[in-house]
Amino acid sequence: xxxxxxxxxxxxxETTGLHPEQDAILEVAAIKxxxxxVIDTFETFVSPGRPIPYRVQRLxxxxxxxxxxxxxxxxxxxxxxxxLGDLPIVGHSIPFDVNFLRRWGLARNNPLVDxxxxxxxxxxxxxxxxxxxVAESLGIVVPDDRHRAMVDTVLAMDVFLAxxxxxxxxxxxxxxxxxxLDAPRSWPLLHxxxxxxxxxxxxxxxRGGLARGSLGDHFAAQLGMDPRVLxxxxxxxxxxxSEEATPSPEPQPSxxxxxxxxETRVEVIPEQDTPPVxxxxxxxxxxxxxxxxxxxPLLMEITIGGNDYTPALIPALEWIVESSRNSAIPPRLIIAxxxxxxxxxxxxxxxxxxxxxxxxxxxxxxxxxxGGYLCTHRxxxxxxxxxxxxxxAEQARxxxxxxxxxxxxxxxxxxxxTLLPQEITAWERISSGVxxxxxxxxxxxxxxxxCTYRRKGYCFVSLAEERVKAAQIVVTTYAGLFDDLSQPHxxxxxxxxxxxxxxxxxxxxxxxxxxxxFDQVGLFRMxxxxxxxxxxxxxxxxxxxxxxxLRENGPGGLSTTPTIPKAELDMRMxxxxxxxxxxxxxxxxxxxxxxxxxxxxxxxxxxxxxKGRSDHSGRSHGRRGNERVxxxxxxxxxxxxxxxxSDAEHAWQQAAQRLQTVIDLACEAEKIMLTTQRNxxxxxxxxxxxxxxxxxxxxxxxxxLEQKQRGQQAMSLSDGDTVYWLRMPPSPPA
Numbered sequence: 001x002x003x004x005x006x007x008x009x010x011x012x013x014e015t016t017g018l019h020p021e022q023d024a025i026l027e028v029a030a031i032k033x034x035x036x037x038v039i040d041t042f043e044t045f046v047s048p049g050r051p052i053p054y055r056v057q058r059l060x061x062x063x064x065x066x067x068x069x070x071x072x073x074x075x076x077x078x079x080x081x082x083x084l085g086d087l088p089i090v091g092h093s094i095p096f097d098v099n100f101l102r103r104w105g106l107a108r109n110n111p112l113v114d115x116x117x118x119x120x121x122x123x124x125x126x127x128x129x130x131x132x133x134v135a136e137s138l139g140i141v142v143p144d145d146r147h148r149a150m151v152d153t154v155l156a157m158d159v160f161l162a163x164x165x166x167x168x169x170x171x172x173x174x175x176x177x178x179x180x181l182d183a184p185r186s187w188p189l190l191h192x193x194x195x196x197x198x199x200x201x202x203x204x205x206x207r208g209g210l211a212r213g214s215l216g217d218h219f220a221a222q223l224g225m226d227p228r229v230l231x232x233x234x235x236x237x238x239x240x241x242s243e244e245a246t247p248s249p250e251p252q253p254s255x256x257x258x259x260x261x262x263e264t265r266v267e268v269i270p271e272q273d274t275p276p277v278x279x280x281x282x283x284x285x286x287x288x289x290x291x292x293x294x295x296x297p298l299l300m301e302i303t304i305g306g307n308d309y310t311p312a313l314i315p316a317l318e319w320i321v322e323s324s325r326n327s328a329i330p331p332r333l334i335i336a337x338x339x340x341x342x343x344x345x346x347x348x349x350x351x352x353x354x355x356x357x358x359x360x361x362x363x364x365x366x367x368x369x370x371g372g373y374l375c376t377h378r379x380x381x382x383x384x385x386x387x388x389x390x391x392x393a394e395q396a397r398x399x400x401x402x403x404x405x406x407x408x409x410x411x412x413x414x415x416x417x418t419l420l421p422q423e424i425t426a427w428e429r430i431s432s433g434v435x436x437x438x439x440x441x442x443x444x445x446x447x448x449x450x451c452t453y454r455r456k457g458y459c460f461v462s463l464a465e466e467r468v469k470a471a472q473i474v475v476t477t478y479a480g481l482f483d484d485l486s487q488p489h490x491x492x493x494x495x496x497x498x499x500x501x502x503x504x505x506x507x508x509x510x511x512x513x514x515x516x517x518f519d520q521v522g523l524f525r526m527x528x529x530x531x532x533x534x535x536x537x538x539x540x541x542x543x544x545x546x547x548x549x550l551r552e553n554g555p556g557g558l559s560t561t562p563t564i565p566k567a568e569l570d571m572r573m574x575x576x577x578x579x580x581x582x583x584x585x586x587x588x589x590x591x592x593x594x595x596x597x598x599x600x601x602x603x604x605x606x607x608x609x610x611k612g613r614s615d616h617s618g619r620s621h622g623r624r625g626n627e628r629v630x631x632x633x634x635x636x637x638x639x640x641x642x643x644x645x646s647d648a649e650h651a652w653q654q655a656a657q658r659l660q661t662v663i664d665l666a667c668e669a670e671k672i673m674l675t676t677q678r679n680x681x682x683x684x685x686x687x688x689x690x691x692x693x694x695x696x697x698x699x700x701x702x703x704x705l706e707q708k709q710r711g712q713q714a715m716s717l718s719d720g721d722t723v724y725w726l727r728m729p730p731s732p733p734a
Contacts, residue, residue: 005035006195008113009083010090010157012149013097014060016048020099024048025073026062029149030083031157042083043150045070060147073104081106088192090160092116092131092152095188111195114188115156117397118163121189124405124417131155138162171231172200174403182386182562183396190396225452226380226689233408234458284311292319292497299503309346309501313354316499320472321360334474334498336481338505340415343475346501351473365464365471366413367491370483371433373460374402374412376453381692383430386562387541388528391426398426412460432461434699436489440667444674447695465491478509518710519729520591523659524584526707530666530700531580538563542669542700543576546693549673556676558689576665583658590655593648598726600644601633632727637717652715659708666701670694 011030017023030042045062047070057063080101088111091097095114101107119126119134126133131152132142140158143151167175179197183190229235284300288311291298302311316333324330337343347366355362384399391399398419409416412432419427435448444450454462468474468491476484476492478500484492500506531541539547540563548554551570559568569577639645673694714724 006088006199007032007034007039008088008090008160009033010153010160011084011094011097012091012152012156013100014056014062014147014149015100016050016052016056018096020103023100024050025100026052026056026060026067027149028076028080029153030080031153032083032087033157036161040083041150042080044076046076047072061145062148077104077106084110086110088113090115090156092134092156092159111191112188113160113192115159115163117187117189118167118192119159120397120418120420121400121404122163122166124401124408126418131159135159167196170404171228171407172204173228173231174407175200177384177403178400181384181391181396181399183391184393187393187396189400193400225456225458229376229380229453229458231407232376232458233410234412234460234463237410281311281314285315288312288315289319292316295496309350310354312499312501313350314358316497317351317354317358317360317362317473320362321358324362324472330472331497332472332474332495334476334481334492334495336498336500337475337477338502338509340477342501343477344415347475351475362473363471364473364475365467366411367464367468367474367476367480367484368413368415369477369480370487371428371431372414372480373432373464374406374409374414375430375432375435376412376458376460377435377447377451377692377695379406379430380453381689382542382545382696385545385558385693387545387696388525388532389540390562392422394420394422395426398423399429402426402430409460411464413464434695434702435461437695437698437702439674439694439698440671440701441674444694447691447698450691468492478506479513482510482513516710518707518714520587521729523587523704523707526700526704527580527584527587527662530662530697530704531577532584533577533581534563538565539569539577540564542666542693542697543573546669546673546690546697547573549676549690550669556690558693576669579658579661579665583655583662586651586655586658590648590651593644593651594726595728597639597642597644597648598633598728600642601639602631604642632725635714635717635724635726636719640717649715652711656708656712659704663701663704663708666697666704670697670701673697 009030009032011028013025013029014027015023015025025046026048027045028042032039032041045067047067049072052062052064052067084107086109089098089107090113092115094112094116098107098110098112115131115134116129119129123129123134123137126137132146132155135142135155135158138159140155140162142155145151146155170178175193175197179190179193181190181193185191284302287298287300290296292315300312302309313335320331320333335346337346343366347364351364379402401417401419401423405417406412414427414431417427435451436446438446448454448459448461451459453459457463474492474495481492481498484490529541531539531543533539543550544564545559547559547564547568549556549558551568551573566574633639673690676690713722
């Protein structure tokens with residue numbers, strides 16, 4: 001017998017402001033519902049005991065005269081509490097509303113279901129997650145009188161029901177992953193996912209799926225990869241797709257004949273008798289054709305309208321089509337855009353439209369920036385494991401969003417996602433760009449070379465590379481172009497023809513792309529990811545996760561707990577954790593010396609021509625006169641006279657030595673894991689969790705080495721092409 005749908009309460013408040021400590025409730029609305037059935041409603045105005053700010057009146061439409069005779073909140077609190085009971089409370093950004101109620105002692109223990117959080121997870125590509133836009137994306141009609149309590153309550157209930165229906169179709173194994181995220185208990189969705197998992201398992205009469213367990217591990221051993229990858233859209237596409245030959249281009253009309261329909265899209269200034277559009281197009285057409293045929297550079301300014309690159313694109317497309325018919329090796333073209341948004345617009349809208357006008361079918365592919373693809377190997381490896389501490393609520397939300405998206409995407413491109421700033425660290429745990437890092441064990445090669453997901457067609461990086469190699473037009477961003485051309489395995493170096501759109505922004509992007517940071521927070525994060533001892537005496541990090549494989553005579557595999565006790569470490573591993581402690585201490589001392597160096601520089605007046613230079617925030621803090629604590633110090637030979645320099649130099653030598661020790665031990669640990677796995681299986685290393693953790697150790701070692709090299713270059717005080725600045729970190733918001 002199917003279990004009845006849970007009873008929940010949708011709720012919304014209108015308030016005089018955003019702060020529960022100082023603002024008051026104006027209106028309360030709540031709906032008790034079970035599935036699509038409304039059980040009861042609660043609605044009332046509330047006397048705030050203070051004037052209503054004009055901006056709130058404008059937003060909500062609530063006027064002071066409507067509140068005449070309205071009860072104060074304390075007189076309706078008991079009735080509202082009885083209505084809520086201990087039921088789950090549903091709402092958009094519901095913690096905001098509940099915080100007002102908790103000031104009155106209400107809803108202290110009710111589970112919360114935040115439709116904002118749920119929408120960010122289940123609708124990963126929305127550009128905005130306000131209630132109205134979420135509702136519209138789900139096909140729900142949004143009333144004109146938004147921002148009234150009952151209207152928003154009904155809307156939140158409808159949004160929840162639509163999102164909940166989507167959640168019902170989520171694979172059971174993924175739902176289990178979401179319910180088991182290493183997230184804080186305060187994250188509203190954690191309780192909700194766990195309850196959904198229990199309901200699903202009771203309803204289906206099962207306790208698992210393709211999740212890792214005894215049966216899952218058996219499949220994993222046979223497949224050489226996690227069986228959950230079979231639920232990915234990319235796997236389903238492989239099963240359903242069949243080989244289709246790409247039709248060869250047919251004879252095309254001249255692009256000049258195509259200009260007529262294009263000209264109708266250009267705005268004409270009323271004062272002009274005849275628009276000069278045709279001549280503009282013809283001039284641009286001739287110039288682009290000539291530069292492509294003669295292989296000469298061309299800098300062209302297009303002034304017919306923002307984001308209209310037709311004068312450059314049409315002759316380029318026409319030339320490629322014509323040359324393809326007359327050449328055994330079809331020519332290829334790179335189109336570089338200033339950002340992902342413009343690149344997406346070009347691929348999804350502009351190029352298809354122009355190709356339809358030209359009746360061409362040139363294959364087009366997009367190449368993302370380094371780190372711009374989901375790495376399947378990392379996702380099914382250590383991504384969901386604890387390495388550097390419990391996830392924050394934002395990181396958990398990011399990983400949940402990525403989990404849902406990973407099952408839907410066919411490209412694995414980061415540009416498909418809308419990630420909020422706090423969710424970016426979740427992406428960094430599973431992004432590409434590190435798959436070609438060399439292993440400490442030369443027999444193991446790189447992760448990319450040994451990856452089973454790549455060999456079986458589930459690697460988004462490999463699939464993107466195949467699309468790029470097959471395409472005649474490759475669209476990328478400036479950063480994507482820089483990333484590719486700086487790599488030894490470049491896909492774009494051999495493409496001779498390059499069209500740079502909005503080239504005036506290229507230098508600015510190159511400066512941003514070339515920028516690097518050497519900072520204490522980043523170093524600590526890398527060290528903690530490798531391993532750290534916690535205040536309670538337990539250990540966590542990659543070394544702790546891999547302890548069963550790393551310690552002498554260990555059982556192999558990975559730890560089943562997020563942290564481990566000291567008893568599970570052998571002497572070698574204890575020495576490794578001691579080296580990590582020493583490295584953290586050395587880094588802390590180094591940055592203390594940097595602070596002293598900067599303070600001395602400021603006390604001496606800030607140093608000549610660079611005085612007044614600051615970071616982009618332009619902050620100024622109160623010190624003597626016009627001194628600025630955010631004023632940076634350029635690291636060059638002229639600072640050797642500062643008395644604090646020798647201390648900083650000595651601290652760097654100590655830190656560099658300690659960091660190198662950590663780099664060496666991380667490489668040693670990776671090599672031990674790969675050797676142990678090879679000896680145990682006597683097979684190719686494959687893409688199991690052990691291999692993934694070994695790869696993460698190699699990644700951490702490489703990133704730490706790059707940071708050490710960066711610090712060494714800065715501390716050498718050389719007068720080379722790179723400029724180094726020492727500055728105080730940004731102050732936290734007040």
